[in-house]
Amino acid sequence: MNIELQCCALFIIFTIFVMFMREKKLDLMNRKLFQRAIYACFACLTFDILSVILINMSVHTGFDGRITSIVCKFYIMLLVLQGYFGYVYASTSLLPIDKTWAKAARITYHIIFIIGEILMLVLPIGYTAEGRIVYSFGPSTSVAYVLSAIYIISTIITTLVYRKQIPGRRFTAMMLWQGIWLIAAAIQFIEPELLLVGFASSFGMVILYIQLENPSEYIDGTTGLFTTHALSAYVHDKYKFGKRFSMFTAKIHYMTSFVDYNMEQAAVMRTAKALVSLGPEPAFRIDDDTFCVLYDNKERMFERAANIKTQKDGVKDLPAKGTYLLIPDSKLMSGPDEFFRFLHTYLERDQEILIADEEMLQTLRDHSRTKELIDEALREDRVEVFYQPFYNVRWARFNVAEALVRIRKTNGEIVMPGEFIPVAEETGQILPLGVRVFEKVCQFLARGEAEKYGLEQIEVNVSAAQFDNDNPADFIMDHLEQYKIDPGLINLEITETAAGENRDIMLKNMESLMKKGVTFSLDDFGTGRSNIDYFVNMPVNNIKFDYTFTKGFFDNDKIKPVLSGMVDILHKMNMNVVAEGIETEDQMLEMTDMGVEYIQGFYYSKPVPEEEFIEFLKKTNTSDHS
Numbered sequence: 274m275n276i277e278l279q280c281c282a283l284f285i286i287f288t289i290f291v292m293f294m295r296e297k298k299l300d301l302m303n304r305k306l307f308q309r310a311i312y313a314c315f316a317c318l319t320f321d322i323l324s325v326i327l328i329n330m331s332v333h334t335g336f337d338g339r340i341t342s343i344v345c346k347f348y349i350m351l352l353v354l355q356g357y358f359g360y361v362y363a364s365t366s367l368l369p370i371d372k373t374w375a376k377a378a379r380i381t382y383h384i385i386f387i388i389g390e391i392l393m394l395v396l397p398i399g400y401t402a403e404g405r406i407v408y409s410f411g412p413s414t415s416v417a418y419v420l421s422a423i424y425i426i427s428t429i430i431t432t433l434v435y436r437k438q439i440p441g442r443r444f445t446a447m448m449l450w451q452g453i454w455l456i457a458a459a460i461q462f463i464e465p466e467l468l469l470v471g472f473a474s475s476f477g478m479v480i481l482y483i484q485l486e487n488p489s490e491y492i493d494g495t496t497g498l499f500t501t502h503a504l505s506a507y508v509h510d511k512y513k514f515g516k517r518f519s520m521f522t523a524k525i526h527y528m529t530s531f532v533d534y535n536m537e538q539a540a541v542m543r544t545a546k547a548l549v550s551l552g553p554e555p556a557f558r559i560d561d562d563t564f565c566v567l568y569d570n571k572e573r574m575f576e577r578a579a580n581i582k583t584q585k586d587g588v589k590d591l592p593a594k595g596t597y598l599l600i601p602d603s604k605l606m607s608g609p610d611e612f613f614r615f616l617h618t619y620l621e622r623d624q625e626i627l628i629a630d631e632e633m634l635q636t637l638r639d640h641s642r643t644k645e646l647i648d649e650a651l652r653e654d655r656v657e658v659f660y661q662p663f664y665n666v667r668w669a670r671f672n673v674a675e676a677l678v679r680i681r682k683t684n685g686e687i688v689m690p691g692e693f694i695p696v697a698e699e700t701g702q703i704l705p706l707g708v709r710v711f712e713k714v715c716q717f718l719a720r721g722e723a724e725k726y727g728l729e730q731i732e733v734n735v736s737a738a739q740f741d742n743d744n745p746a747d748f749i750m751d752h753l754e755q756y757k758i759d760p761g762l763i764n765l766e767i768t769e770t771a772a773g774e775n776r777d778i779m780l781k782n783m784e785s786l787m788k789k790g791v792t793f794s795l796d797d798f799g800t801g802r803s804n805i806d807y808f809v810n811m812p813v814n815n816i817k818f819d820y821t822f823t824k825g826f827f828d829n830d831k832i833k834p835v836l837s838g839m840v841d842i843l844h845k846m847n848m849n850v851v852a853e854g855i856e857t858e859d860q861m862l863e864m865t866d867m868g869v870e871y872i873q874g875f876y877y878s879k880p881v882p883e884e885e886f887i888e889f890l891k892k893t894n895t896s897d898h899s
């Protein structure tokens with residue numbers, strides 16, 4: 274009989290079924306649909322074999338033909354069910370869940386399926402058996418062919434339309450699965466005695482299993498917990514189907530306390546066991562040292578988390594130190610992308626316990642918006658540099674200015690650096706931003722106008738990240754050479770934090786620039802970002818008293834002697850002092866009395882755009898201003 278292929282296919286599908294059922298599984302929609310497809314494939318093959326046997330018996334031994342017809346009909350009905358499940362598998366993961374047209378498509382395909390099944394059941398079916406040639410035919414079988422073709426072609430088209438949304442591997446697997454089926458059905462349609470469809474469907478299941486539904490990809494080899502890949506699929510699934518969840522995340526600080534690799538692995542294993550022993554909820558290892566467990570609701574999560582805390586204090590399973598991030602309700606975030614951004618951002622914080630709330634999310638959203646703002650400004654050339662002059666007390670003119678970055682919004686509004694510099698430092702955008710600012714300063718100096726009206730130096734702020742091993746001072750020299758600018762025209766303002774984190778690298782960069790003639794100032798002095806022990810060993814020419822520090826001079830009598838004493842010390846060390854934030858004539862006079870070299874503040878000028886700044890220099894430096 275012509276059933277060797279089918280038996281072989283049945284064996285394959287059985288093996289996949291056993292392997293699939295034995296593995297630890299996540300409650301994913303795709304998984305459920307795949308499981309359903311396996312059941313359908315299994316039932317279809319069984320009826321395929323049974324129908325071949327019964328057709329032979331009816332033709333050759335006079336077995337009751339009605340039973341054979343019913344079995345043949347069940348076989349083709351199950352065949353269409355498989356095709357339908359294939360389409361459901363593809364469309365559920367690819368089509369949007371909430372769009373009306375997608376819902377309409379789903380219902381239409383469902384109705385077509387039900388009508389088709391009824392038609393197959395009521396329409397007549399015939400069968401034949403001559404030697405190895407065994408097959409069914411007639412109107413009922415024709416309906417099966419048409420419906421199978423509709424489902425297979427729809428699945429292929431849906432996959433093709435959404436190919437950009439899915440990973441290449443998923444695309445290939447889906448196309449192979451459906452393609453093999455389509456070819457087998459076409460061959461069987463032309464040569465009905467070649468019973469390939471049953472085998473092709475089980476072969477398709479093998480491809481799906483290996484490429485897409487292989488649970489081993491979702492399991493971490495060391496701990497047996499689910500992987501970060503699994504978490505991503507799980508969280509996407511939950512958001513897509515509108516299911517809320519709560520999440521407990523623990524970032525364990527092993528690395529500092531364990532030097533031995535084996536001990537570290539043992540600690541990882543203990544953590545995994547501790548998490549698994551907490552309950553049946555799925556536990557994930559999302560990084561070497563980061564674990565999480567997902568719960569259906571926050572009550573359950575808090576109850577379990579409290580349990581972890583007891584274990585932690587008992588120092589049995591979880592190591593004592595860690596960052597614990599609890600997300601009580603996934604609804605807080607708008608979707609999986611924001612959820613993961615939240616997770617990554619807040620796991621970096623060194624706080625012990627963080628519970629996600631609106632405020633944390635708002636900070637994250639502001640942060641993302643600012644990041645976008647900087648990117649756009651860089652792309653669309655909306656980064657601007659304003660200049661604020663310093664009054665040189667001894668020479669009674671404005672010979673230095675500070676370059677201060679601004680972002681101009683598309684509506685013309687100005688965004689101040691306080692709003693975006695901290696974000697740029699965190700995201701690394703400070704590098705392209707810093708280069709852009711420096712470029713603008715060079716272009717400005719290259720015009721030669723500022724120099725013509727008495728400007729001798731421009732001070733440019735630099736952040737820590739602009740000078741590290743990977744980003745040496747080269748970009749400064751490159752630009753100065755490109756625009757043929759004398760390095761002596763540039764003074765770089767650094768802060769204690771800028772140099773503090775990587776002092777040696779900073780010093781190396783400073784030395785190489787100083788050799789070329791660039792000078793340095795220490796910014797933000799008096800804010801706690803700069804200390805006396807710090808600048809003693811720092812090759813800076815100027816110290817800039819921060820706005821808040823100078824303000825203290827006028828507000829608090831106790832600060833006066835500190836400040837003037839400071840000025841004396843700095844002078845003894847051959848440094849110049851710049852007083853920032855001078856807003857009134859009285860303040861200017863007091864600072865002049867104290868003997869500072871430069872005065873910067875709104876009293877003289879706010880930071881202004883290039884042209885306004887040139888006008889300012891023209892007006893003040895060419896007249897007898899004193």
Ligand code: C2E
Nearest residue numbers: 677678689690691710734735736854855856873874875880
């Ligand atoms: P900073 O370097 O200490 O700059 C001085 C700040 O004090 C400027 O604020 C300036 O407008 C302000 N200021 C000057 N005089 C007065 C005054 O009389 N009254 C008041 N209330 N404020 C005064 P701005 O432009 O908002 O810059 C803020 C900070 O942003 C800067 O502080 C600097 O740390 C950073 N920044 C600005 N441009 C850049 C840049 O290109 N790169 C980097 N890395 N940081 C920059």
Ligand code: MG
Nearest residue numbers: 675734766796
């Ligand atoms: Mg500054």
Ligand code: MG
Nearest residue numbers: 796797817819
């Ligand atoms: Mg400053």
